[in-house]
Amino acid sequence: MSSEQKPILYSYWRSSCSWRVRTALALKNIDYEYKTVDLLSEEAKNQLKTINPAGKVPAYVVNGQVISESLAIIEYLDETHPDVPLLPKDPVKRAHARAIAFLVTSGIQPLHNLKVLQLLNKKEAGFGGQFAKQFIVEGLTALEVLLKEHSGKYAIGETVTIADLAIPPLIYSANRFNLDLSAYPTVNRINETLAEIPAFIAAHPDNQPDTGLNA
Amino acid sequence: MSSEQKPILYSYWRSSCSWRVRTALALKNIDYEYKTVDLLSEEAKNQLKTINPAGKVPAYVVNGQVISESLAIIEYLDETHPDVPLLPKDPVKRAHARAIAFLVTSGIQPLHNLKVLQLLNKKEAGFGGQFAKQFIVEGLTALEVLLKEHSGKYAIGETVTIADLAIPPLIYSANRFNLDLSAYPTVNRINETLAEIPAFIAAHPDNQPDTGLNA
Numbered sequence A, B: 001m002s003s004e005q006k007p008i009l010y011s012y013w014r015s016s017c018s019w020r021v022r023t024a025l026a027l028k029n030i031d032y033e034y035k036t037v038d039l040l041s042e043e044a045k046n047q048l049k050t051i052n053p054a055g056k057v058p059a060y061v062v063n064g065q066v067i068s069e070s071l072a073i074i075e076y077l078d079e080t081h082p083d084v085p086l087l088p089k090d091p092v093k094r095a096h097a098r099a100i101a102f103l104v105t106s107g108i109q110p111l112h113n114l115k116v117l118q119l120l121n122k123k124e125a126g127f128g129g130q131f132a133k134q135f136i137v138e139g140l141t142a143l144e145v146l147l148k149e150h151s152g153k154y155a156i157g158e159t160v161t162i163a164d165l166a167i168p169p170l171i172y173s174a175n176r177f178n179l180d181l182s183a184y185p186t187v188n189r190i191n192e193t194l195a196e197i198p199a200f201i202a203a204h205p206d207n208q209p210d211t212g213l214n215a
Helices: A016-027 A042-048 A070-080 A091-107 A114-123 A127-150 A167-176 A185-194 A198-203 B016-027 B042-048 B070-080 B091-107 B114-123 B127-150 B167-176 B185-194 B198-203
Strands: A008-011 A033-036 A059-062 A065-068 B008-011 B033-036 B059-062 B065-068
Touching: A008 A016, A016 A070, A016 A167, A016 A198, A065 A070, A065 B091, A070 A091, A070 B091, A091 A127, A091 A167, A091 B065, A091 B070, A091 B091, A114 A127, A114 B127, A127 A167, A127 A185, A127 B114, A167 A185, B008 B016, B016 B070, B016 B167, B016 B198, B065 B070, B070 B091, B091 B127, B091 B167, B114 B127, B127 B167, B127 B185, B167 B185
Parallel strands: A008 A033, B008 B033
Antiparallel strands: A008 A059, A059 A065, B008 B059, B059 B065
């Protein structure tokens, strides 16, 4: 592959959704160009809309085609680079893996993204955090029950799946809100196991080209 | 398949997420038992947690296995009943179809679900609607651009996909908030086309066993 054809990932170091995609790219050993989008700059976000109409990261550009939404990108990567599969083979287990990923990406994360927090804090100082914490706690409570039922070494059995990609960014957010995580031992155990995998280390916010931007 | 083995769908007539799954089931001609969950009853929601730990509809029970999260259920149905496919064959088009579905299910719908509205309206009467409308408008704006680029008769080309399943519930919500939808002609056109398909009619909130509950 020539360098002109290298895929591009529009990302922001602390974005949960970008982080999930970075992890999939690292697990699958896919080389890509990292383009940072400063999510605190209105100009950068408006420019991003010419790439992804929703004005959000991540956006993944491959052969001139833009793919948006973290889980759509991850499913695409899984279908086109099947050597390191991120979904189990059994249809019910695939469903459980996806359900855990969706629980985080549609049930928890949207309720504490930057824009939501900004809007709620404008209504009343501190309200954003209060709102976010309630949904993170509810989500973690459900996640703990699901992981107790389905996990092995990882979220679904003994290999890393799409479900695992959602866990480190969630715990990172929970820690930013200073939540007590002692009630979620299975979530914590899996998060600690993932933290030692080189691809998860490579994808961590602390290890990106734009680490620390607006910190 | 004996009647004992019929799958069960835990649903609520007006739930967007249940609606998407009902549409997939109808398109694929899958027979199932409909169990209503009264989302306004704390007792019913607590009981539901013994089925789906997140306490949400839909939950789909097949051979004693519970699958949660609407898009995980739909992907499962698509993998196990491939006769009426809900994803294109081309990987990039599959990604676009999923991205549109995710844009709605993680970027728009979570920000106007019942619980979010209740919490925000408790903070200040009317704030829930104001908050919801902002994210529906932003989401519809992005959706219109994506559909202009990718749609044919339906959201992605000339056959119904997972992307289409997300559109009618979104427009139904937008109408409940009395939003002016004239700026989204492509979304409207596709929504009107879908409204004439028998499976979409069968899945509509107006045509469920629990239609009108708490209306």
